[in-house]
Amino acid sequence: MAYREQLRQAREILQGEIERLHQTLAAKELDLRKLDGLLTEKKGKGREQPSLTSQVVGSLYTLAQESPEGVPARAVVHKFARERRDVNESTIRSTLYQVTRKMRPTEISVGDQVKKVRVLKNGPLYDVELVGKEPPQIL
Secondary structure, eight states: OHHHHHHHHHHHHHHHHHHHHHHHHHHHHHHHHHHHHHHHHHHHHHHHSOOHHHHHHHHHHHHHHHOTTOEEHHHHHHHHHHHOTTSOHHHHHHHHHHHHHOSSOEEEEETTEEEEEEEEEETTEEEEEEESSSOOEEO
């Protein structure tokens, strides 16, 4: 009888442990769902704001309209740093360099329109070229 009593006690202990593990698992799954919800909210909010590349090229675009001979990187850095203080100069310069190497045009928001542009480097100056159905135009 003592043997059966020990088995029954061991069984109760194991069932209690299994029940606690189920509760812990359910709590962790709930936490994961909450975290997943937070991450999807952040992704949704992030998509409303244009990418860093689009923002840098947008700044270059507005400067290029004012200066048809080209825009130095320093002017883009200065203008963009006024708009966003969380991005440092080397990131802005790196983005400018990378976008000149890009094969596909960059989409930027200008007012209510979305324009496709390509960035050209001419010595120390940057130019913006509109890309569309009509022949490209250098601004």
